Amino acid sequence: MSYQKHFKVARNRLTLACMLALGLPCAAAEQLNISDSESTNLWFIELSDKPVAGGNSKSNVRAAQNKFKDAARDADLSFVEKRRFETLFNGFSVEISAANRAKLMQIPGVKAIYPVEVFHAPAVESSEGGSAADMAVALGMTGANFAQNSMNLDGTGIKVAIIDSGIDIDHPDFGGSGSNGSTSFPTTRIAYGYDFVGDAFNADPSSATYNPVPTPDFNPDDCGGHGTHVAGIVGANGRVKGVAPNVTLGAYRVFGCAGSTSADIIIEAMEKAYNDGMHIVNMSLGAAFQWPQYPTAQAADRLVEKGVVVVASIGNSGANGLYSAGVPGLGEHVIGVASYDNLGSAQQIATVNNRDIPYNIMTFSGMAPTTGSSDVVFIGQACNTDPLLANPAGKTALAVRGVCPFGEKAANAIAAGATSVVIHNNAAGTFSGTLGAPLGNGSVPVVAITQQDGLFIRSQENPVLNWTNRMVVTPSATGGRISSFSSYGLSPDLQLKPDLGAPGGSIFSTYPMEAGGFATLGGTSMSSPHVAGAAALLLQNNPQIPAMSMRNILQNSAEPKLWSGNPALGFLDMVHRQGAGMINVASSANATTYITPGKIAAGEGEAGPFTQRLTVSNSGSEAVTYQLSSVNALSTGGVITPSFFQGNASVSFSSDTLTVPAGGSTTVDVTINPATTPVNGQYGGYIVFTPQAAGQVYRVPFAGFVGDYQGIQILTPTANGFPWLATLNGNTFSRCLESCTYSMQGTDMPWFLMHFDHHARYMEMNILHAATKRPVHPVFHKTNVMEYLPRNSTATGFFNYTWDGTRLHSNGGKGKTMEVPNGDYVLEIRVLKALGDKNNPAHWEVWMSPVISIQR
Known part of the structure; x- marks a missing residue:
């Protein structure tokens, strides 16, 4: 190592006090710990061929996977395969170094790569009070009590998968023997399931109990508690009576007794639930700030396409601002559920x-x-x-x-x-x-x-x-309002999320017998199973409901609630916080009108008015005439710290009244004139169908973005002045202010620390000669080409990327890379904004690194 590099690294390690004393430039921080990064060494590799559930054959999928492995071997690409998928997702999860990660996209047949997110054991809000009657109160909020008592619906014949921490098979509310541990799995009520992880598993490398080695077995008994609580809301039948107290449950255990799991294990559980013939899958879990293209959301979407209703919590990241909704709840066909506080x-x-x-x-x-x-x-x-x-x-x-x-x-x-x-x-x-x-x-x-x-x-x-x-x-002082923890949408591609809501704050339900048998918890984890149970009642009432239609049916009859911040003002809470509103199971079950689509994503306001054709069907025995109107919900500005505004969108109709014949359907065109304030904000409201005679009111929520979506800045510097060029010494990143020299051995290579204030559609790093700022090759000069990047979870969080001194040497996926010679370079990092046009320079953000001196 040269003296020059010693000097530069030492200079970059100077404390703020030393820098001030020497008159050097200063920043809020010049060193950061690698554990503070939100990056990972576990990655999904998605192959171009469709999976089996997408219409491909198992033999074709396996052939494509073998071809990828052969090409990776020929390219000297080193990784450790963790899991292989073929049913709901075609690809692998792998452990791969940061240096090799950039080469993945060059292997033939690779469509995309995504980080394998750590799914933390779902956080719950502790709640005061608690008794079995709390569930009765919550059932009344959704109309499930009426469906049970007056329509004799209890979920009989419907199979509901709980992908979670397992279910306590000894619990008497599921027909177990009690706390003596003598119940054998499977049981009459918990008839399906599998333990994918074992008690000690914990996928979080920052945890003191980190243990990434699963020890699966055939008994999905719960020692963490979360899954038992969720399952009780769906289908307990004892001291606690769930939404659908006679469903057959499947327990798919992906969490140990404490800690976290990983996204690839969740896909494994989804594939098992699909193969077991589940009608409904509930996932009270998620990874916030992701895209709907993320593998767990893709796999969940394919479940719905294959006839399985999928319900997922939208997340508990309300304190982290807008676009914080999580996967798999962001999936296009998944029912993403918000939380309201119990009454x-x-x-x-x-x-x-x-x-x-x-x-x-x-x-x-x-x-x-x-x-x-x-x-x-x-x-x-x-x-x-x-x-x-x-x-x-x-x-x-x-x-x-x-x-x-x-x-x-x-x-x-x-x-x-x-x-x-x-x-x-x-x-x-x-x-x-x-x-x-x-x-x-x-x-x-x-x-x-x-x-x-x-x-x-x-x-x-x-x-x-x-x-x-x-x-x-x-x-409750906050009863019936959106819970403070419930995450905001929209999705990063401006789809309307969450879809609807249910009680999730202060819910009393079952808990492992070893931990007392019952507990009061709160979170979107608790609201999701209310909707899964509701779907079970609707399927029992009408087994012909397609999985793709379940969300529309629930949304049509949902009831939006007033703003949680101050309901006395009379403003409806944000559509991108509550979706269609509180579900009403009885109204959905009795509905004779069906409106599609059940929600409207109006997109960017910059594009002008947005028109959507709605189809209104009437399964009743008499024609019905509806008066059409609209009402605005609150708008929000900002991203991480939202501010609130009165909505000013307007809606016009091709006809203000609509008559739908008995047994028939008709259409109406709805034109949404987007809100004009706040700048870079989100707005929304509801299309209201009010019958001229007595009957049920139906609604369709709409939401959109105010102005130019690409007006949101992604590469905000934060207090630390990101992006950084950095060195890695042990576990410490040190910032390079002017230039750094690298031997390209081990971890001694350029590192780039980047804060994403918003989701990015695409990122590329271009290698340029330092002196001329010209590309190192007229065509092949890129590294770290990535798509669908999430935003950071906090205002100061960051991701890290590295460069191994090679450039991609093909555009057609030949698996080739070329080493650049020793010398001085800069990396031009280009980030395409969400929904951005690659051909529009205004939709890109660009950062040029300090000088990178390679001396192998």
Whole structure:
């Protein structure tokens, strides 16, 4: 290594303080850790030939894959094959170095490459309160209760796949034997499934428990909890009653007990669910900020094309701004689901001296009785270091929250002979909690009440608690509104996402018996299974519904809700946040009108008015006449930090009224005049079909972009001044401000750190001579050619790319690369904006690197 390079690397490692002292240029950071990058060494390779589900034969797919492997071997391309796919996706997942990654696109038959995203175990919002009646409240929000009770729909005969962390096969709400672990898989209710990973699997390399080696087996029992909770919302039938309580479930386990999985394992699970004949697949998981072309979305789309309804959570990245929706929910045919908060928390009621005392049962508590009474004594803090203030033997012990865990308080009370334990809050409001594990024989009820009720009991001279079978619903301040965590659309190609919404905030459902049996969780993970269950009810009601039509049917009858930020203003929440609105299962099941398409993507406003022809069909016995109108929802500006505006789009119709004959159909042209504000914003609204006589109202959501979509900047520098040319020393990237010299050995090669503020359609790196800025070859001068790049997840995140000193040496996919000689070069990085025109220079962003000196 030359002195010159030593000097330049050392200079680039100077701290900000040193730079200021020496009068050198300074930036917010000159070093970054490789672990801070959002890049990966695992990649999907998509081949040009269609997969089996796309109409190809298995023999043709395998021949194309073998041909690729032969060509890669001839090109000396080194990688480790992880998984091979042929049914829903034609290609591989591979582990490959950053240096070799640029060569992949040159192998014959390669269509595209994509990073194998790490799917983190879905984050859930902890929720206060919780009882079995919470699901009853949520079922009422969607009309599923009416479908169950008045239409006798329960999902009988419908098979629903849960691709998640498995399902607790011992859980009695799925027909299991209880907590003794004696249930054998498969069961009557959980009749299909597979464990792809094992308990210890964790695909996240940044995790302390990173373990990328799966240990699959045939028993998809759940130890993480998430899948059991999701499955309960779909089809529990016990203490919790799900949306479709008699469906047959398939448990496809892709998460270990904790941690993360990878996108290729999820595709494996989809292929297994398809081969098992599932009617519906629910995926309460996702990778945010991706494109609908991503492999998991492609595979999900092909499932729908083959007749399987696919439902997926749209994501919990609401705090990360617009275009944060995730795959597979972004898939063209996938039903991507947003979350609304539950209307309220249903609490069971006890009475003390004729006063109603609502309570929440703690996790790992024994069941609360519905009859019986006992005296109440106040025992104080009840921590190990505190003496009990009264003897609770044979009585109900009342303790105050604080200082020590709930389990410690309850254990002390139970050890002293208490027949039940009540813990009151030490601040205003309701709460719930966990005991950490079953106490004693697990039969003693331990419940939580408010501070106000606790102080009332303590004020009574002889308090007596009476258990009842009554319940009360405590309204939620945010009930019925879009949940704060729910992700925003649109998709990066301006398709309307999410598609619709369902309850997902504060949902009480099943949980592994080892962890208490039941839990209250929140997230789009909880809203997606409401829609999967709804689809099961609709399929039972009409088995002839095509998978491709299910979303339209649900969207036609959905009901948009008011803005979560301030519903009192009367504005509808963003279409790109709630889609068509809250599903209404009963209305969808009883609908006699069907409108296609069920949603309208109006595209860029720069193109002017957008016209869409809608087809309206009437399966009823009488003609129906509709009055057509429209209503705007709120618009948003910005990307990572949205701002809100009153929408000003307008809609005109080829006819303001529409008569649809019995058993027939007719069409109407809808012209959307795009909103004019805010600049680079998103707008939307609803086409409303109101019957002139009595009957159901139907809606079609629309959304679009204000102005020129290519007006969004992609390569924003952030505080760190990206893009960077960098060196990699161990795990540290050091920025090169002027030039750096590289030996091209190991990791000593040029690295490029780039922040993408928005999705990019295409990226190429052109190799130029430093002195002349002319290409190193008139035609073949590229490296790192990539398509469909996601945006970074945060305002400061970055991806890293490297250059191995070679240039691609073919345009026809010959697998050739050529080494450039030693010398001085610069890389011109060109990024094509989302939906950009390659022939329009204004749609490109260009960055020129500092000088790269190659000295092998």
